[in-house]
Amino acid sequence: MRDFANLLDRLVLTPSRNGKIRLLTDHFQAVSDPDRGYALAALTGGLDFPAVKPAMLRSLIGERMDEVLFSYSYDYVGDLAETISLVWPTTLAEETPPPLSEIVETLSRLGRAKAPSVMADLLDRLDPSARFALIKLATGGLRIGVSSRLAKQALATFGDKDISEIEELWHGLEPPYELLFAWLEGKAQKPVSTAKALFRPVMLAHPVGDGELSKLDPADYVAEWKWDGIRVQAVCEDGVQRLYSRTGDDISGAFPDLLSSFEAEMTLDGELLVGNPDTRTGTFSDLQQRLNRKTVSKKMLGEYPVFLRCYDLLQAEGEDLRGLPFIQRRAALQERISGLSQDRFDLSPLVDFTNWEDLDAKRRAPPHPVIEGVMLKRRDSSYVPGRPKGPWFKWKRDPFIIDAVLLYAQRGHGKRSSYYSDYTFGVWTGPEDAPELVPVGKAYFGFTDEELKQIDKYVRDNTIERFGPVRSVRAERDHGLVLEIAFEGLNRSTRHKSGVAMRFPRISRLRWDKPAAEADRLEALTSMLED
Structure with missing residues (x-):
């Protein structure tokens, strides 16, 4: 636990992305299994302790200090975990606190009835830094400037691998990731995932820079509208359906209506939108009603139905299409889209243009308010993970x-x-x-x-x-x-x-x-x- 607490303290105080990556790689190098794997799980949202809630922690501190004084302290500090860790009554903290793995196992077994006494005992045994780490770990609210993808980038740096390899494996792995670390350290073969419907790292676009279009031939590119939803990947494999965000987070639980209509064996890249493809495309505010939910009520499903406006086809019937030119993938997508539910899936239309001035005029006055610009894609571009310079550009409306x-x-x-x-x-x-x-x-x-x-x-x-x-x-x-x-x-x-x-x-x-x-x-x- 001491190593994890020190890691969090240093991450909070390190603003730069590269600095955070160095801290993470040093941690993975210095800390042994399974503690480093549980630290990774905590940083990437892979741990869940439903018995520990912020309200319960507020109740515990309310039993130990004046509520008004705590309120003033919380107002000044601005973070619940930091406030409780600092004002918790001082006790004789253990010189060697329990390892992170022991605390994770303890929290995993907790029920609601015993959670207050167990948490109070742990907080009594820890110093302020470790208390802060414990509360962040238990509540899942780290908020220390480390995204799941940044943690995966640190893994890639640690093992001298491409991040796309780790992203494709990720959803078939379980904490504490001992096989993953063994592979990254060269002690074992690359893990073979038996999980179905895994995520494929997405291809991203560069913003159009000043004067950049003058260097490009319009005939080499196709254009399509850039819709204001969220970029997602829908995967169906052997009857298993998953929906992923662009960063590889599994968001399937929030969109059962879309996945229940997705039975064809393929991987689709597209924009998730609210409404119906033929009659209505809702705003991003409409879509926000469905985001960040583990479950969705029938009322919500009825008021805010979703559909996928498809951009690309990455895999079909077990065949990887990512190496094909965009025009060929587009043709394959157009051929297969008719076999999907017309209420839940449609094909993103292309934008006809003769030159950059023509496209600029259309970009500035799109045909629908939920369009925020255009995308430019080279006709011959393969689907490459990351943000390669040249194949794809995004040209958004002026703010x-x-x-x-x-x-x-x-x-x-x-x-x-x-x-x-x-x-x-x-x-x-x-x-x-x-x-x-x-x-x-x-x-x-x-x-x-x-x-x-x-x-x-x-x-x-x-x-x-x-x-x-x-x-x-x-x-x-x-x-x-x-x-x-x-x-x-x-x-x-x-x-x-x-x-x-x-x-x-x-x-x-x-x-x-x-x-x-x-x-x-x-x-x-x-x-x-x-x-």
Whole structure:
């Protein structure tokens, strides 16, 4: 446990991607099985301890210190695990805490009835750093800036392998991954997975750069619309169906309606969307109702049905097609798509164009509001994992821009836990002589570290109310911080008072120079909506 705690502490304090990879590879080198495998499982979401919940931990600390004092402490720190680990009553921590594998096995056997006493005993035996690691491990809420794919990249670096090899094996492996580590260290053959419907690493596109198209021949490329859903991979093999995100996460449980209609032996690459291919393509806000769920109610299935707009065919009847040119894979996909459920699967249409200017005009005025640009694919391109330069490009619509006023700020997590870094902003509505601000979105990136410090100071100096970790900021016609907000799209929303929901909002500029009264009105946003 000591090694795992030290790893988490250092990962939290290491901002760079390469630095995190070095920490992970050093950990895999220094720590033996099975502890390094359980650390990997914790980082990639491979462990689940349903008996331990944040509410139970709050109850435990509530028995040991004043609730108001804890509330103030949590408000200042901004992270539940860090707060509890620091304020837990000091005891004589063991010089050598239990190994990570022993703690994982203990948590795995826990039932709801015994969980509070077992967790309290473990917290008593650990020092603050190890308590933090224990709570993060038990609740699954690591939030330390390490994605599942970054952990897999560290494995690839550790074993001098291509990450695509690890991604193709991943869903056939189980913690603590001893066979995987033996292969990476050259002590055993590559594991042979007997699991069905495994993930194939996806091919990604580069954004079109300034002047880049002038170097390309339009005749070498085909174009298709870039739909605003989520990129997924649907796999059916020997009667086993799986749906994966672009990063290889298994999201099958959230979309049983799609998979129950998928019986053909193939691997499809496409865009997951809400609606029906023939009659309606819903917004990303609609799709969000279905995301990040382990199970889905009948009502949800009825209100937000999903379908797959297919881009590519990677495998069919056991034959790997990824080495074929795109045009041949496209023809094979077009031939087979008619055999699938027409309510759940359709073919992404190609966009006819004669030159780049023609395509640019179509990109700027697409035929559907859920289109966010175009994709360019070389006719002869094979399907290569990763983001190779040249075969595929994405050419998105220019972002929308508005000026909004900062309304609320919330503490961040990890290295931002001491700063107010999550911002809710609004625009003016109502009569011109008595307008009010209505929230229209939230953003937590787009600014530099120096700008973060400036906004944090502004929030502290202009707080008018506190709601736990959230502060309400002074925002009036003659006083307020104006933020220039860039976003990718806008949808109607009955869940928001403003009636609109932004897609990918981020702060593009701090408008210290602009009076709050000159920020945009809600009408400027609603005029962007397309019926």
